[in-house]
Amino acid sequence: MTNQLFDLKGRVAIVTGGNAGIGLAMARGLAEAGAAITIADRNADNSAQARASLERDGHQILACVTDVTNPASVAQMVASTRERFGRIDILVNNAGISIAAPLEEMSLGNWQTVIDVNMTAPFICAQAVYPEMKAAGSGKIINIASVLAQLGSGGAANYAASKGGILQFTRSLATAWAVDNIQSNAILPGWIDTDLTIRARERVxxxxxxxVSRVPAARWGRPDDLVGATVFLASAASDFVNGAALTVDGGFSIQG
Incomplete structure (x- = not known):
């Protein structure tokens, strides 16, 4: 029974920003649990490499060149996934960016770009998959937020605001679509060792x-540390978990 709770065989997942870092780790984890995967990202070369790697391990993978801020591009992603796999059961809204600057120096353009990618795009993607999930009678939406959703950041106010907004959006999705047996939850990663945070370390x-001094485990997180939470929230094991925010930060946010 326990293994069946986490079994994703026959399920289809879309992972935005799924060709590297956290996104690729989550895509691989969902695939290893049995799901067919659509990797949606703007970078065609990286997506092709990710697809080839996953296909070598025997997984069913579709790579879609997608601009998640463009409703027409997202609609094509959904249509391509449906054409290839016949259904959509899981959406992981992972695509995100950070453009850091002191708040008093941040341009309106940089503020808006981060809001568009990190907060508006998940809205566009969720709306696009909703008819598929409603028709199937079930669905799972997983929004990737951040511990900065609950912590202030003077140097990345746009990023923190977008991730805080994602928490409220997740709760609103959970409330709106529970009647359709669609569960919506958020994962709040802490400081994970990715290309994005490498650039942050170069800057600071x-x-x-x-x-490291604040994390009780005394290490940065690894992309694979997000896999367990993702599979749980994508599977039948979380059918009565809705509107939750699951923190995966090694204890960073519990320290004073």
Missing amino acids: PELHDRI
Whole structure:
């Protein structure tokens, strides 16, 4: 019974930003649990490499060049997934960016770009998959937020605001679509070792030691640390979990 709760055989998942870092780790984890995967990302070359890697391991993979801020592009992603796999059961809204700057110096353009990708795109993607999930009688939406959704950030106010907004959006999705047996939850990663955070460490040399000193496990997270939470929220094991925010940060946010 326990294994069946986490079995995703016959399920189809879309992972936005799924060709590298956290997104690729989550895509691989869902595939290993049995799901067919659509990787949706703007970078065609990286997506092709990710698809080839996953296909070598025997997984069913579709790579879609997708601009998640463009409703027409997202609609094509949904249509391509339906054509290839016949259904859509899981959406992981993972695509995201960070453009850091002191709040007093941040341009309106940089503010808006981060809001568009991190908060508006999940709305576009959720609306696009809703008819598929409603018709199937069930669905799982997983929004990737951040511990900064609950912590202030003077140097990345646009990012923190977008991730805080994602929490409220997740709760609103959970309330609106529970009647359709669609569960919507958020994952709040802490400081994970990815290309995005490598750039942050280059910009702020003391960041590495600051993070390690605050995490009880005394290390940065790895993309694979997000896999268990993702499979749980995508599977039948979480059928009565709705509107939750699951923190995966090694204890960073519990420290004073």
